[in-house]
Amino acid sequence: MSSHGKLLHHRHHFHGHRREYLPVKPTGVPAFYFRRNCSHFSGLRLRNSGFGGISRLLLISKCGPDNLSPEWHPNHASEPPKEGTSLMTVLKGANSFLPQVVLASTVLALVYPPSFTWFTNRYYAPALGFLMFAVGVNSSEKDFLEAFRRPAAIFAGYIGQFVVKPLLGYLFGTVSMTIFGLPTSLAAGIMLTSCVSGAQLSNYATFLTDPQMAPLSIVMTSLSTATAVFVTPFLSLLLIGKKLPVDVKGMVSNILQIVVTPIATGLLLNRFFPKICNAIRPLLPLLSVFVTALCVGAPLAINVEAVMSPSGISVLLLVIAFHLSAFIAGFTLTGLVFHDLPDAKALQRTLSYETGMQSSLLALALANRFFQDPLVSIPPAISTVIMSLMGFSLVMLWARRKETAVQ
Numbered sequence: 001m002s003s004h005g006k007l008l009h010h011r012h013h014f015h016g017h018r019r020e021y022l023p024v025k026p027t028g029v030p031a032f033y034f035r036r037n038c039s040h041f042s043g044l045r046l047r048n049s050g051f052g053g054i055s056r057l058l059l060i061s062k063c064g065p066d067n068l069s070p071e072w073h074p075n076h077a078s079e080p081p082k083e084g085t086s087l088m089t090v091l092k093g094a095n096s097f098l099p100q101v102v103l104a105s106t107v108l109a110l111v112y113p114p115s116f117t118w119f120t121n122r123y124y125a126p127a128l129g130f131l132m133f134a135v136g137v138n139s140s141e142k143d144f145l146e147a148f149r150r151p152a153a154i155f156a157g158y159i160g161q162f163v164v165k166p167l168l169g170y171l172f173g174t175v176s177m178t179i180f181g182l183p184t185s186l187a188a189g190i191m192l193t194s195c196v197s198g199a200q201l202s203n204y205a206t207f208l209t210d211p212q213m214a215p216l217s218i219v220m221t222s223l224s225t226a227t228a229v230f231v232t233p234f235l236s237l238l239l240i241g242k243k244l245p246v247d248v249k250g251m252v253s254n255i256l257q258i259v260v261t262p263i264a265t266g267l268l269l270n271r272f273f274p275k276i277c278n279a280i281r282p283l284l285p286l287l288s289v290f291v292t293a294l295c296v297g298a299p300l301a302i303n304v305e306a307v308m309s310p311s312g313i314s315v316l317l318l319v320i321a322f323h324l325s326a327f328i329a330g331f332t333l334t335g336l337v338f339h340d341l342p343d344a345k346a347l348q349r350t351l352s353y354e355t356g357m358q359s360s361l362l363a364l365a366l367a368n369r370f371f372q373d374p375l376v377s378i379p380p381a382i383s384t385v386i387m388s389l390m391g392f393s394l395v396m397l398w399a400r401r402k403e404t405a406v407q
Contacts, residue, residue: 136266169194330355
């Protein structure tokens with residue numbers, strides 16, 4: 001804000017009257033304007049501003065600021081925020097390095113698996129819960145109520161999860177057998193990966209790109225997770241020919257542990273203890289990047305032998321094509337259906353994450369439990385890494401595009 005636009009907070013008494021020095025533009029302003037906008041107008045006066053002899057036109061008024069027109073009230077919210085310390089800048093900007101950190105954790109897991117093998121499955125749910133807590137701290141109850149008022153978008157996300165994605169899984173599973181000549185067990189692994197619910201990492205990816213869409217993303221993922229206890233066995237029977245029972249109690253427990261409890265805690269903390277939230281909020285991006293790196297690197301390190309198997313390269317290409325098609329399908333189909341909405345682009349990005357990222361760890365657990373052939377577990381293991389790399393690469397790409405558009 002220029003020197004001519006700042007409010008002079010100088011108030012003193014002169015002959016029993018309070019003087020208010022308020023800003024005006026450096027150009028001449030007719031006195032009738034002030035008479036019209038302040039009932040207690042008393043006059044105008046020139047006062048030296050102290051900047052190279054430039055004079056400032058000031059209003060001498062007996063009235064308080066409440067009696068002035070709205071345009072004469074200073075808008076402190078429009079002033080640029082003060083720059084924080086370099087440490088705070090680094091902490092808050094940690095999310096911008098997320099794709100590089102995910103890539104580095106992938107390489108480290110392949111080169112030195114023991115760096116991640118300690119992060120076993122029992123830590124995975126609390127880690128995802130922490131990411132959901134970070135979303136809750138930066139959200140409000142109103143955001144989630146608004147999300148439930150968009151049933152069409154929620155339904156579209158559900159179709160992407162359990163219709164579009166299984167069709168793509170069946171397509172690439174068939175291609176793996178007919179064109180690549182891979183064993184049936186690997187095709188079953190690809191199809192199984194397409195039958196599971198959405199990944200909680202998609203919620204965090206949405207939060208990083210479009211924070212206002214994070215509650216909607218969470219509702220979509222929670223709905224697909226809750227109904228996966230019925231839908232996943234049906235899809236596995238339809239695509240693979242084998243019905244895989246899913247632990248209903250375990251699924252409900254996961255939803256409570258990973259989604260409901262952490263988000264509710266963050267929302268309550270944000271509402272009733274805002275000072276605590278303000279204190280911990282700058283630390284959350286850096287911690288979230290670290291946790292995300294663990295969630296990506298650990299499954300790869302634990303299943304590195306399966307990933308590096310002779311069939312691994314062919315499966316890798318197929319899994320990349322599967323996820324890429326899912327991301328594109330989610331983005332494109334959403335644009336066709338919701339193109340007239342004011343937030344269509346943000347909704348496209350959200351449903352792209354929802355369609356392209358799924359709970360590959362659930363598919364991996366089902367493969368290890370219900371299939372004797374270890375090859376079935378290779379596609380879900382590779383999918384865990386690929387969907388994370390692709391998802392957070394899109395986070396970086398879309399975030400930069402948004403910054404460029406604003407500039």
